[in-house]
Amino acid sequence: MGEADDRGEPSRRRVGLKEVAREAGVSVKTVSNVVNGYVHVTPETRSRVERAIRELNYRPNLSARTLRQGRTGIIALAVPELDIPYFAELAKLIVTAAEARSWTVLIDQTEGRREREQLVTEGIRAHLIDGLIFSPLAMSAAELRDRTDDTPLVLLGERIHHGPADHVVVDNIAAAMDATRHLIELGRRRIAAIGAQDDAAGETGRLRLAGYRRALAAAGLPFDESLVISVDAYHRADGARAMAHLLGSGDPPDAVFCFNDLLALGALRTLLDRGVDVPGTVALAGFDDIEDGRYSTPTLTTITPDKEMIAQHALDLLAERMARRPARPAREVTVGHTLTRRESTLGRRRAQRD
């Protein structure tokens, strides 16, 4: 009864439409039709084919399909690191939103290294992905503009005016102003900022710093350079170190605006570790509204960007770009943000009342 020359597993030969067709006694195309739910197939044929499929344990070959159809249904999401909660949360939302379009998401980690970012934008995955959503860290606007790959691209979180690609942003300046103003309204006067970046091609740090300065200016508060702390990265450890530095200096601040929540949580750790009352002595605000900040003690006041909308718009822009291929001018979409007031600025009592 057939199949005898291969020792080992019984039916472990490659099986494609051809094999199924032979087994069912029909043409390859008919099998294909069954697989794809084409309507004009007699019930008998269909069931015969289906039996053969089950018998041979057939699975369609997606690569072949892709080759034939010219599209893969896969998009890539390139982020610095997956274990940064903000990106993890965003990745989740994007994956979920992509499913609604029957797209699969492949995630690339750039580690914020320029060379890796370049590989990604230059299309190492060419023809394997239909589009790319990219959150740049090291690459500058100019570099981005020069890319030769023509995979549809959507940028996240950078404001590259007249840039080479669509992008989705939050209004970093306005948001940073909101956070800073909130601290000011609480009566704080020596407000530090953690998260400036000396090198960084990226705009994020620069824009949030600008917002911070503008809010100070609007309130008539002096800008004190010694209250601005630069960091290498936006991780908890950097925030903790920066806060230690601030506390170590002669005249510590009475509030700190951290350019993201991880920095803030690191700073919080340092403060509490040294017995500093938060927000009593030092009030603290972050940016991103990651889940951790909702469960810290005190809970973290932060800027809440509309992450669902970021995911949504990124996919919308990508879809558009994929459809009508050639030059339509790059578009920028700004998603909303809100200031979420929690205990790290309001204190326990007021936070619970609101």
Add this chain to the structure above:
Amino acid sequence: MGEADDRGEPSRRRVGLKEVAREAGVSVKTVSNVVNGYVHVTPETRSRVERAIRELNYRPNLSARTLRQGRTGIIALAVPELDIPYFAELAKLIVTAAEARSWTVLIDQTEGRREREQLVTEGIRAHLIDGLIFSPLAMSAAELRDRTDDTPLVLLGERIHHGPADHVVVDNIAAAMDATRHLIELGRRRIAAIGAQDDAAGETGRLRLAGYRRALAAAGLPFDESLVISVDAYHRADGARAMAHLLGSGDPPDAVFCFNDLLALGALRTLLDRGVDVPGTVALAGFDDIEDGRYSTPTLTTITPDKEMIAQHALDLLAERMARRPARPAREVTVGHTLTRRESTLGRRRAQRD
């Protein structure tokens, strides 16, 4: 000076080896040889081809390559949710380790839903991935055994003896015992457990509960069912709720072992929010050692599984399975763990001394 009948972009035709070959005046195979760095190509030919490649902006088509070669270089990682820090950290490690083998990782989120887990293990991605690393939540051992797809599979974190697939586990029972014993050695006597699961096909909760009970028994402590709290999921919110429940009951515990760090962080939030001293009044231990727990106040005592090793072994097993295809018996690898003592059990002073 061709290309005139397509309005719009200049060279936006599909370009494959064929087009490059025509442009360079060589055969398709020669272009392929150049692209793949084949040595026996004259410098002139090579540079002519390279110029054509640049000129036409050629990118190799990975789908075609895949189809031809029968392997994609892509493996899938299926986890419940990407924004659970443990999985995010693991995903990062796996992606990094996979790179060393020139594999790309595609991440699937199952949301812990059986139907989605089944799709993944039944090979929706057949022939698109060379292997699958899967962290099951809803599917039982039996269901897993029945799968008909033959994509190489490695399971994470479940102990399915004589299972249908290789798996990498931590010794959940031993680890849970370690954590519980630590609490006992600190003099705690009413030790609660948060994280049992009523439904769950998964073993994790059951095993950690078993370890907890065994440690109690070994110390001659009574097992009090009212101190075991079941949860729906392993998120912060569940931990917070469970802790509230424990505090609400008449006789609260003096220590809590949470079956993962998120539960512990949620519990911690509830404790601190109600002004309970940790670890003074209630000591707290978790499981996973996610980064959040290193920056909470107090820092979180936890079981530290060797995540690098989990990633490493998962890939090793997968590689083996991919190489010698047919039935070699399923293998189980147990990776090490340690108990990381921090402030949530030792208190500030002792934690800093150690």
Add this chain to the structure above:
DNA sequence: CGGATTCTTTACAACGTTGTATACAACGAT
């Protein structure tokens, strides 16, 4: 009953790539 329509199935080609086999040229050793 004849012609038009619909149903069902099929053959063929093409998507872009690379392994194999082969051809010819150039070269070195005898």
Add this chain to the structure above:
DNA sequence: ATCGTTGTATACAACGTTGTAAAGAATCCG
């Protein structure tokens, strides 16, 4: 001069799929 070796380039086939066209069978309409 001859043979074998190496270098360089090529043609062909195949990977598995599906859109197109087309053919024969069944059905409908007047």
